[in-house]
Amino acid sequence: MNLKEFSLVIYKLRPAIVTGRDGDKYEISLGEGKNAEKKKVRDKDITILHEGPVKTVSAALSAALPDGDLAEAAAFFEGETPSYTELAELVWGTLPAEAAWNAWQTVLSSPLFEASSPDSPIRIRSKDEAEALIRKASAKETEAAEREAFAARLKATMAGKDGIKLPEDAKFLQDVEALALGNSDKSRGLKDAGIAESPENAHRALLQAGYWPLDRNPWPSRNGHSLVSSAVEV
Numbered sequence: 001m002n003l004k005e006f007s008l009v010i011y012k013l014r015p016a017i018v019t020g021r022d023g024d025k026y027e028i029s030l031g032e033g034k035n036a037e038k039k040k041v042r043d044k045d046i047t048i049l050h051e052g053p054v055k056t057v058s059a060a061l062s063a064a065l066p067d068g069d070l071a072e073a074a075a076f077f078e079g080e081t082p083s084y085t086e087l088a089e090l091v092w093g094t095l096p097a098e099a100a101w102n103a104w105q106t107v108l109s110s111p112l113f114e115a116s117s118p119d120s121p122i123r124i125r126s127k128d129e130a131e132a133l134i135r136k137a138s139a140k141e142t143e144a145a146e147r148e149a150f151a152a153r154l155k156a157t158m159a160g161k162d163g164i165k166l167p168e169d170a171k172f173l174q175d176v177e178a179l180a181l182g183n184s185d186k187s188r189g190l191k192d193a194g195i196a197e198s199p200e201n202a203h204r205a206l207l208q209a210g211y212w213p214l215d216r217n218p219w220p221s222r223n224g225h226s227l228v229s230s231a232v233e234v
Contacts, residue, residue: 005019010046026042027039173209177202
């Protein structure tokens with residue numbers, strides 16, 4: 001491999017610019033300015049994305065990607081394993097050097113393709129595989145949105161305002177309850193709401209949310225004490 005100055009490469013999943021050569025190693029920059037991270041790497045440590053010229057990493061990160069039809073390309077290459085170059089040319093034609101990073105990220109994240117490196121063949125996923133991945137991604141996005149909304153409601157509740165909605169939010173209060181009872185030392189619900197993860201805060205959250213009655217005392221359970229009286233033999 002004989003790379004030119006200002007070639008765009010991938011180094012440890014990050015975009016980098018070739019800035020020179022020192023013996024058998026390439027000098028690359030992973031940023032810009034005086035404090036830019038610089039490395040000397042071997043051929044095998046980097047993968048070329050575009051010969052360039054790409055002057056800065058920020059140019060590669062911010063470059064607009066032309067419109068392209070990934071589904072049409074997947075249908076065209078169905079049953080084949082095209083190279084990344086072949087796929088990119090079909091989808092976008094001749095790409096500006098700066099857009100190469102975003103093009104690769106688009107292919108890499110698409111449910112239509114199974115890709116690992118620009119210098120490895122790309123597998124076209126079946127329709128069933130692609131649809132399953134799309135459903136999984138959609139479910140993940142929905143859960144993330146629900147958790148974000150719950151965190152906002154919990155934060156409002158802890159501030160003495162209307163927030164938590166029961167029974168809808170009960171599923172998100174399970175880890176809060178586990179912390180209050182001493183069954184866990186963490187609570188994603190409290191963490192997402194920016195509230196310190198302590199048993200005391202968990203207890204207060206459950207009371208203010210109306211999830212626990214005011215007379216519920218978690219102390220015995222938290223400290224390993226049974227609430228059931230010992231049986232006495234007669």
